[in-house]
Amino acid sequence: MNERRPAAGVAAGGIAPRPPMKLNRRVLALAGFGAAIALAPLPLPEFYVTLLNYIGLATLVALGLVVMTGVAGIVSFGQQAFVGVAAYATAGLTTLLGASPWSGLLASLALTAAAALLLGVVTLRLSGHYLSIATIAWGIAIYYLFGNLPALGQYSGIDNVPPVALGSWVFDSNRKSYYLIWVVVVAALVAAHNLLDSRSGRAIRALRFRSAMAESCGVDTSALRLVVFVYAALLAGMAGWLHAHFLRFVSPHAFGVNAGIDYLFMAVIGGASHVWGALVGASIMTLLKEWLKDVLPALLQHTGNFEAIVFGALMIVLLQRTRDGLAPALARRLPRAPRTWPADAPALPRRERPPPGAPLLDVAGLGKRFGGLVAVDDVSFTLASGEILGLIGPNGAGKSTTFNLISGALAADGGSVQLLGERIDRLPARGIARRGLGRTFQHVHLVSRMSVLDNVALGAHLRGAKGTLAAMLRGDRAEERRLLAEAARQIQRVGLAEHLHDAAGSLPLGRQRLVEIARALAGDPVLLLLDEPAAGLRHGEKRALAELLRRLRDDGVSILLVEHDMEFVMGLVDRLVVMDFGQKLAQGLPHEIRAHPAVIEAYLGGVE
Ligand code: ADP
Ligand code: MG
Numbered sequence: 001m002n003e004r005r006p007a008a009g010v011a012a013g014g015i016a017p018r019p020p021m022k023l024n025r026r027v028l029a030l031a032g033f034g035a036a037i038a039l040a041p042l043p044l045p046e047f048y049v050t051l052l053n054y055i056g057l058a059t060l061v062a063l064g065l066v067v068m069t070g071v072a073g074i075v076s077f078g079q080q081a082f083v084g085v086a087a088y089a090t091a092g093l094t095t096l097l098g099a100s101p102w103s104g105l106l107a108s109l110a111l112t113a114a115a116a117l118l119l120g121v122v123t124l125r126l127s128g129h130y131l132s133i134a135t136i137a138w139g140i141a142i143y144y145l146f147g148n149l150p151a152l153g154q155y156s157g158i159d160n161v162p163p164v165a166l167g168s169w170v171f172d173s174n175r176k177s178y179y180l181i182w183v184v185v186v187a188a189l190v191a192a193h194n195l196l197d198s199r200s201g202r203a204i205r206a207l208r209f210r211s212a213m214a215e216s217c218g219v220d221t222s223a224l225r226l227v228v229f230v231y232a233a234l235l236a237g238m239a240g241w242l243h244a245h246f247l248r249f250v251s252p253h254a255f256g257v258n259a260g261i262d263y264l265f266m267a268v269i270g271g272a273s274h275v276w277g278a279l280v281g282a283s284i285m286t287l288l289k290e291w292l293k294d295v296l297p298a299l300l301q302h303t304g305n306f307e308a309i310v311f312g313a314l315m316i317v318l319l320q321r322t323r324d325g326l327a328p329a330l331a332r333r334l335p336r337a338p339r340t341w342p343a344d345a346p347a348l349p350r351r352e353r354p355p356p357g358a359p360l361l362d363v364a365g366l367g368k369r370f371g372g373l374v375a376v377d378d379v380s381f382t383l384a385s386g387e388i389l390g391l392i393g394p395n396g397a398g399k400s401t402t403f404n405l406i407s408g409a410l411a412a413d414g415g416s417v418q419l420l421g422e423r424i425d426r427l428p429a430r431g432i433a434r435r436g437l438g439r440t441f442q443h444v445h446l447v448s449r450m451s452v453l454d455n456v457a458l459g460a461h462l463r464g465a466k467g468t469l470a471a472m473l474r475g476d477r478a479e480e481r482r483l484l485a486e487a488a489r490q491i492q493r494v495g496l497a498e499h500l501h502d503a504a505g506s507l508p509l510g511r512q513r514l515v516e517i518a519r520a521l522a523g524d525p526v527l528l529l530l531d532e533p534a535a536g537l538r539h540g541e542k543r544a545l546a547e548l549l550r551r552l553r554d555d556g557v558s559i560l561l562v563e564h565d566m567e568f569v570m571g572l573v574d575r576l577v578v579m580d581f582g583q584k585l586a587q588g589l590p591h592e593i594r595a596h597p598a599v600i601e602a603y604l605g606g607v608e
Pocket of ligand 2: 400442
């Protein structure tokens with residue numbers, strides 16, 4: 001074991017995935033969990049085994065919601081409809097056409113995936129809550145479809161669904177079904193845990209934040225949102241298939257809109273961003289519901305659906321007390337594995353760098369309007385390799401907009417941008433990142449609950465290639481070690497080694513800006529775009545930052561720096577471009593700019 005331990009580092013809270021634990025602890029923990037699952041039904045009466053089966057099915061659906069809603073921030077109220085589609089698909093195929101449950105499984109998953117793809121393609125591109133609203137509509141539509149189609153038995157459903165058989169082994173009792181269900185649940189939990197602790201997992205965590213950040217790291221956010229949506233639907237589909245063959249019948253009542261809200265409750269109660277939260281939430285909800293069903297009517301001397309009211313009240317209490325659900329609170333009480341990083345992993349290949357002085361960036365006639373406001377008006381300048389170019393000007397001059405046009409976060413109305421002789425102004429931000437442009441944001445964009453190490457590793461996204469499937473099956477470990485090692489190196493480079501495992505959001509602003517620089521560096525950029533990196537820094541921090549930027553330039557990273565702190569810029573940059581009211585006002589060496597009458601006028605007579 002060549003793994004080095006970090007000298008210090010406060011444990012990152014909540015959703016931060018852990019660096020690889022020591023093997024023996026991990027195996028031990030898993031073996032213990034496996035044994036508990038295997039032995040649980042032995043002493044239990046039939047009724048509780050059935051309950052455990054329900055918990056298993058609910059865990060699968062809630063797990064999809066944990067990843068999709070809790071981690072990626074996409075809210076769906078329609079998971080029960082995916083469960084239903086899968087359950088009906090396999091029930092219909094096996095009873096009406098006499099197919100085997102295994103063909104039913106293929107059909108169930110294919111149908112849920114297709115439905116999710118269709119729903120996702122139509123709604124995911126729209127921002128805001130369109131998807132959530134669409135999932136409600138989809139849930140209602142599916143419920144009434146099941147209830148009204150004569151071929152599907154209308155509201156009485158389909159019965160006599162055959163049990164699953166594996167060779168001569170038939171899962172035809174509660175106890176046998178228990179093992180089928182829980183093997184799937186455990187596999188899904190482990191796969192989801194692996195997924196979140198990977199290159200794709202970091203990208204998924206970044207989805208809930210402004211997509212400009214993830215895109216600037218090279219993540220195709222629309223495609224990934226679709227993948228996550230289909231993934232969650234497939235977990236629900238898996239639950240649907242198991243449901244049909246364990247209960248041996250399907251009816252629309254299990255797939256009503258209420259069920260969809262229950263699943264969301266489970267994810268929230270358990271901890272909407274924690275894989276094990278799905279299990280905790282599903283257990284608590286299922287048991288509580290069962291118990292309340294007995295207790296409440298006796299207590300109130302009335303029959304009725306009182307659970308819903310009690311659940312609502314409990315939710316409010318719970319969210320007051322533990323914002324993040326129960327799973328993280330429980331996890332905090334368990335001993336933590338020592339945090340390590342793979343210091344010995346082989347370095348990633350680096351990009352070829354143009355020789356110093358070679359033309360790197362060529363901005364020509366760039367323009368951008370926001371309605372009637374011309375934010376950037378016919379701006380042209382060039383930047384040579386090995387140079388630090390300052391872009392300065394009063395507030396509202398159009399610096400950030402220019403910056404966003406170059407990095408592809410905004411589309412230009414006119415003009416062109418070339419990087420290393422190639423037109424980049426029609427490319428999406430992730431395409432520009434791929435060609436060697438790294439950037440930071442004026443308002444820091446970090447995944448605040450993720451560790452500094454993972455935030456920076458997100459910046460190396462394009463230097464890896466392993467996708468979601470490889471991550472779930474742990475086929476990504478060698479690449480992952482190289483990505484994390486690269487991230488750790490960049491963190492050391494900006495001087496944050498002692499914060500490697502801290503939650504990024506726990507650092508003071510000045511350090512968060514450094515994390516953003518490290519994240520941009522992890523992409524091995526030829527050109528680094530920094531938007532007001534010195535804003536909010538103290539004097540000493542500014543000096544250290546200037547020192548860092550000089551060092552980076554000496555290492556061959558060219559820098560375009562947007563700044564309005566003149567003092568900071570003057571001692572640092574090689575050349576300056578001055579903007580005012582969207583136009584280029586002047587350009588030249590620092591001492592020329594300092595004496596330029598129009599610049600003095602803009603700064604002294606302007607809004608500053
Ligand atoms: P700077 O970074 O130099 O302070 P900006 O590029 O942020 O300036 O803004 C230039 C002008 O464009 C400002 O007047 C600002 O209000 C306007 N602006 C910037 N972004 C938008 C936007 N998304 N929609 C409308 N107006 C915008
Ligand atoms: Mg700005």
